[in-house]
Amino acid sequence: MSATRAMAGPAARTLGRLARERVAMAALTVLILIALACLFGPALTGHDPTRAYPDLRQLPAGLTAQPDPDHLRPALERLAFRMRARLDDVAQDGDALRLTLSAEAGVDRRSLVYLPRSDLFGAPQVIADTEGGKRLVVAVPLRCLSFPLGTDVHGRDLLTRCLVAGRVSLLIGLTATLVALLIGVGYGATAGFIGGAVDAVMMRLVDVLYALPFVFFVILLLVFFRASLALMLVVIGAVEWLDMARIVRAQTLSLRERDFVRAARALGLGTPRIILRHIVPNTFGPVAVAATLLVPRVILLESFLSFLGLGVQEPDTSWGVLIAEGARAIESAPHMLAGPAAFLITTLVALTLLGDGLADAVDPRAD
């Protein structure tokens, strides 16, 4: 109780200062919007993230309804070929098409089911049947699809995929940061509070780990042991806790001799309890700043690994995976890089600005 009341004052003042930082609040708003879009957006775009439209591959970004005239004819030709019929004529009236199909052996009406199955058209209706079934006139409503960010190499909606990928990227960013936070805070607070030889040994270990080329080890682990989401979370979290441990230890060293900690000790509280209830809550400020700035780093590391093909694997996707696909197709379809890159960069910039604002707000000299 005492600890929570003790931190209520400074924490509330910090949040008050943060609320006055206009840039940080704007960044926070953007982040919340992106998170909400990633959570609920895929259900609202009208496309399944894995649904491929083979006739609409690598569509550029835009708001025009698809299929547009450029793509309509080839799509119809392909469907007619599959129906073993010839496409004699296409006439458009309003939202519906009037197709004239013919075949020497007669047009099989059952094959009309290919039309709605392509997801580009609605249910077909036979209007006229001439020459004993060899010639069919079919009215079929045209479904209007929109792909605001275009489609990828398989004809999947890029907006939906960006949003679904965002779930994975954000989830990894938050979870791996949490892993790093738990290890780092626990380790740093313990080393700093116990002090002496234990502290020296524990921090020497951190120094040794610092000198290891960790990115190389991460790559090794992911190459050798089938990249999976869980492995990546553990690996990234295990790499990034070192900074956190140093920050928390430095804080703890100065907190250890403060009166409220001595009072707690005089009251007979055990070491774990003092660390948990009195030390850790008081390191909140710098730790919050470090954690906020860690999230973009983790997301960047994840997308870097995914870009190399070592991170998130199909059918899952992340911004890094989408950017890698876009970079491969950059000459024919630059929009495939632009969409996911815009999502990633906006998120990273917003997180960085939020972290900066938080750092200013935590700084007690700011007033």
Added chain:
Amino acid sequence: MIRFILRRLAQSVPTLFAVVAVSFFLMRLAPGGPFDLERPLAPTAMENLRRVYGLDQPLIVQFASYLAALARGDLGPSFSFRDMSVLDLIARGLPVSATLGALALALAACLGIGLGTAAALRRGGALDRLLGLGAALTLSLPSFVVAPLLQIVFGLSLRWLPLSGWEGGAPSHLILPVVTLALPQVGALARLTRASLGEVLRTQPVRTMRSLGLPPARVTRHALRGALLPVVAYLAPLAAALLTGSVVVETIFGLPGIGRYFVEGALNRDYTLVMGTVLLVAALVIALNLIADLACAWLDPRLRSAA
């Protein structure tokens, strides 16, 4: 001074041993071997190969013989590049990576420290806010987005610079990779310099110097000397990372540097090549950290007694 250096070098031995041990056993734990081809080799051929490279011996014996060779400065033969030793490959790749890294480091340090100083001197001004936003942006631009964009603009549309390749280090082939490598670090260094210099400018000695009427340029020079400590400490691991190559930049621009040898080595289970490159990076990190500490002691006399 010399005792300090010697002690640090002695301390680095266990670190390097840990690097060798972890990478050695990690690779041997991993499924697959260096001679797994799409079409499997005949069992006898496989056996012969394994005997030639000493892979048939117990793991601990292999580890010991690797360490013994390492003590003689021999990193062993490469498994995937025929008739090449790992040292040969490093001798080929390191100049490429080091050229790129050194240029990128110089560019990032000049721009980053310069812009950071400018921002700190006019704290809260329009320039400061603009630079803050710009720094956050460059920090957030992944190299694998910047590189293809630069390629498309300067290589494909404007046709000013070649798309990729090394060509013996021709300047025109260096520009795009160096810019890609340096860009995020400009932001990082500018932020660090701004924060650190801003702190120093608020201290008592600086105020005293100002009140005594020293010209602003000289005050800045004095303040910068102290403010560069955290920047120098940050530069050390950064230099190691840049000098040993960025995997992504080397891949996208098709440059034959250390980073690519490492990734290819890992994918082909080229045990000796991977260990050689990892060891090289670790040794560079340690050496540069030592240099950074010495530089900090030179910048701040208070640190000398502690050393």
